[in-house]
Amino acid sequence: MTPRLQVEDLSVQFNTDEGPVLAVDRMSFTVEPREVLALVGESGCGKSVTSMSILRLLPRLSSVTGSIKLEGQELTSMSEASIREIRGRDISMIFQEPMTSLNPSFTVGFQIGEVLRRHEGMTRQQSRVRAVELLELVRMPAPKARLREYPHQLSGGMRQRVMIAMAVACSPKVLIADEPTTALDVTIQAQILDILRDLRQEVGTSILLITHDLGVVADIADRVEIMYAGHQIESGLVDDLFANPQHPYTIGLLGAVPRPDLLGQNGSRRLQEIPGLVPVLRGRPNSCVFAPRCPRATSVCGESMPPLEQAQPGQHAACFHAGKSPTVSVKKGLQR
Amino acid sequence: MTTAVMELTARAQQRRRLRRRFTRRPTAVIGLVGVAIFVVVALFGPLISPADPNATNYNEIFVSPFSSGHLLGTDDLGRDVLSRLIVGTRASMEAGVFATLIAALVGVLLGLFAGYYRGWLDTVVMRLTDVLLSFPFVILAVGLASILGPSLSNAILALAIASIPTFIRITRAEVLGLREQDYVQAAVVSGAAGRVIMFGHILRNCLAPLVVQGSVAIPGAIIGAAMLSFLGLGEQPPTASWGTMLSESQNYLSQASWFAVFPGLAIALATLSFNMFGDGLRDVLDPRGSQ
Numbered sequence A: 001m002t003p004r005l006q007v008e009d010l011s012v013q014f015n016t017d018e019g020p021v022l023a024v025d026r027m028s029f030t031v032e033p034r035e036v037l038a039l040v041g042e043s044g045c046g047k048s049v050t051s052m053s054i055l056r057l058l059p060r061l062s063s064v065t066g067s068i069k070l071e072g073q074e075l076t077s078m079s080e081a082s083i084r085e086i087r088g089r090d091i092s093m094i095f096q097e098p099m100t101s102l103n104p105s106f107t108v109g110f111q112i113g114e115v116l117r118r119h120e121g122m123t124r125q126q127s128r129v130r131a132v133e134l135l136e137l138v139r140m141p142a143p144k145a146r147l148r149e150y151p152h153q154l155s156g157g158m159r160q161r162v163m164i165a166m167a168v169a170c171s172p173k174v175l176i177a178d179e180p181t182t183a184l185d186v187t188i189q190a191q192i193l194d195i196l197r198d199l200r201q202e203v204g205t206s207i208l209l210i211t212h213d214l215g216v217v218a219d220i221a222d223r224v225e226i227m228y229a230g231h232q233i234e235s236g237l238v239d240d241l242f243a244n245p246q247h248p249y250t251i252g253l254l255g256a257v258p259r260p261d262l263l264g265q266n267g268s269r270r271l272q273e274i275p276g277l278v279p280v281l282r283g284r285p286n287s288c289v290f291a292p293r294c295p296r297a298t299s300v301c302g303e304s305m306p307p308l309e310q311a312q313p314g315q316h317a318a319c320f321h322a323g324k325s326p327t328v329s330v331k332k333g334l335q336r
Numbered sequence B: 001m002t003t004a005v006m007e008l009t010a011r012a013q014q015r016r017r018l019r020r021r022f023t024r025r026p027t028a029v030i031g032l033v034g035v036a037i038f039v040v041v042a043l044f045g046p047l048i049s050p051a052d053p054n055a056t057n058y059n060e061i062f063v064s065p066f067s068s069g070h071l072l073g074t075d076d077l078g079r080d081v082l083s084r085l086i087v088g089t090r091a092s093m094e095a096g097v098f099a100t101l102i103a104a105l106v107g108v109l110l111g112l113f114a115g116y117y118r119g120w121l122d123t124v125v126m127r128l129t130d131v132l133l134s135f136p137f138v139i140l141a142v143g144l145a146s147i148l149g150p151s152l153s154n155a156i157l158a159l160a161i162a163s164i165p166t167f168i169r170i171t172r173a174e175v176l177g178l179r180e181q182d183y184v185q186a187a188v189v190s191g192a193a194g195r196v197i198m199f200g201h202i203l204r205n206c207l208a209p210l211v212v213q214g215s216v217a218i219p220g221a222i223i224g225a226a227m228l229s230f231l232g233l234g235e236q237p238p239t240a241s242w243g244t245m246l247s248e249s250q251n252y253l254s255q256a257s258w259f260a261v262f263p264g265l266a267i268a269l270a271t272l273s274f275n276m277f278g279d280g281l282r283d284v285l286d287p288r289g290s291q
Helices: A047-053 A082-086 A106-120 A124-137 A158-166 A184-205 A214-220 A238-243 A248-255 B001-022 B024-050 B080-118 B118-131 B137-148 B151-176 B182-189 B194-232 B243-251 B258-285
Strands: A005-016 A019-029 A036-040 A062-070 A091-094 A174-178 A206-211 A223-228 A231-237 A310-314 A316-317
Touching: A005 A047, A019 A047, A019 A062, A019 A223, A019 A231, A036 A047, A036 A214, A047 A174, A047 A206, A062 B182, A062 B194, A091 A158, A091 B182, A091 B258, A106 A124, A124 A158, A158 A184, A174 A184, A184 A206, A184 A214, A206 A214, A223 A238, A223 A248, A223 B080, A231 A238, A231 A248, A248 A310, A310 B118, B001 B258, B024 B080, B024 B258, B080 B137, B080 B151, B080 B243, B080 B258, B118 B151, B137 B151, B137 B182, B137 B194, B151 B194, B151 B258, B182 B194, B194 B258, B243 B258
Parallel strands: A036 A206, A036 A223, A091 A174, A174 A206
Antiparallel strands: A005 A019, A005 A062, A223 A231, A231 A316, A310 A316
């Protein structure tokens, strides 16, 4: 069976004035139908660039190599007109900032309807009926009245609901959610995640979730790809990965999560941080990208970038010294 | 059925809200009334003028204002000043409105494409506006009008060309900011084509500054047209226009100062009305509602 979305050997390079920057290096992953795959990493690790390259939204000065297939259909070589058909219909996206992602000059009903009229060829009347259904789907209070409201009359959480309603208007095959909850209150966050979870069931959408919030990952994702400096560092099922992190970076990430249940244990109240910053890659690295910040680094790490290999069944890590370290299971503390 | 009714009432409410936003500014209402008066006078000028504007009467030259038969007096040829003012309104309004419409149409299109697509198109358009802007408005308008030849339509064309660069610049600056907005990105993501984004999403959000520019450009063009006909480059005598009346009056300033006052007053009032009207319009057009 062909996967919903298949990304193979994806590399993205930006040709800047200061020379080339390798933002993503040979990423490969698949998203299955109704699956939630989380792309996790620090700021600047290439997770947003990966998602932008799927919809071909990167600026012209970037060069993208590799293959991105939607149900077997290659997206990278598609014509501009065809990719426009895909956008919003087969693959749609929601953004981090709900406050600015809606056009201030048009009503909510018009903006949801616009997508329907474009891709589904609906009339104004039909699109209005469908827009109410969509607003009900994202649990918008008083959906009918909202149609005539302008974005400035809505709260952040309500705007994000409208964004989601627009994104799923055409029942997309893949929904890319780029930090969908980062700008929202914690209570609203939980509601939005519930909506996304339901959409997967009701619409059958696969979700590519981009986040740096491991709490969100634990809450909603099925599988995780951990990214670091444009590289896949570790991948696996959420439960396995949280229980048995193999890569020292993953272990570091999990150690940096505040957890009230662990407070005071080990005689330490401090969060563990990972010292240093994510490096900017000018080209293919000839050593492990994480080596400069890695507690396990040895001489072999300075010789080549370790490939992503199976560390244990169903779980892959790109590390010469992969293996669990004696930390307590983190997942339990994160799950709501 | 009920939803349709509800929708209608909601629309009516929306309209009422917008109207209230306009009417709560007294200056906006005064401006609207002023503009309406000038437009009506321009449309029906020949019908409402009390006398033939071109009928000379050498027995009644320089009659003082407020005298019987001639409310605003007569000029050096004994023509009724009020009638000439009324009939001359059309030329001024035509110049103001059409010059601005032409300039806005061309300028907004060029600015939109230049700002959205950038690249060589942007470079060419912006260098051309730099060339036009390097001449002062008045010099440019006079220069173009004298190249095109003296007539009202050529004066309008000259004023339009001279007003284009400002419209290009304002539109382009707005577009440059708006194209980076998240909602434009969101529109791209939802599959909108370039022209949909430009005309559907971006242009609508440029309207407020463009309307303001329009409300500045119309009185500017009215003054410009008066200036060109003052210099003999616009409406040609004996056809009445505010500019030609001013030009004729300057020889008699010491004998008949009112002769210069009334056309000047007409220009000032028309300019003021359009400015105040534009201010009110901006309030209505901005859905975020200032204050």
